[in-house]
Amino acid sequence: MNLSRHGRGTDVYEDRSFLVVFLLISLAFGWILSPILLAAAVVSLVYAQIQSGGINFDQYFHQFQHVLPGAGRRSLAHFGLTDIAAVCARHTTGLMGASKRSPGTCSASDRAKEEEKRRTILID
Numbered sequence: 001m002n003l004s005r006h007g008r009g010t011d012v013y014e015d016r017s018f019l020v021v022f023l024l025i026s027l028a029f030g031w032i033l034s035p036i037l038l039a040a041a042v043v044s045l046v047y048a049q050i051q052s053g054g055i056n057f058d059q060y061f062h063q064f065q066h067v068l069p070g071a072g073r074r075s076l077a078h079f080g081l082t083d084i085a086a087v088c089a090r091h092t093t094g095l096m097g098a099s100k101r102s103p104g105t106c107s108a109s110d111r112a113k114e115e116e117k118r119r120t121i122l123i124d
Helices: 012-052 057-067 070-078 084-101 108-123
Strands: none
Touching: 057 084
16 A cells, blocks of 8 residues: 555655665764774773772883883983882872962962062062
């Protein structure tokens, strides 16, 4: 029972073309979203391993140092980057010091001291 094209029925070819377009769009979304979902899953797994202590950055860093040529190891030693724990401690201390100096976290007495330093500099 196929009604005319201008009637209430639909043409078989219209149904098929709709299904083809729908399938192509679905495949395109799947093709785009699958790497994104895979990357999210990998990041989640790596983050869980980091949180549980399963990934040992110190060991990886030492392996990386042993793979470097002599010039690379000397450069790391020159800049004090041979011990990962010392590097982390230095950066943590530096970041904590920077956060104390940021304007949003200073106390009133700290701001007064800074203002006094500025006045002294301007007078000299």
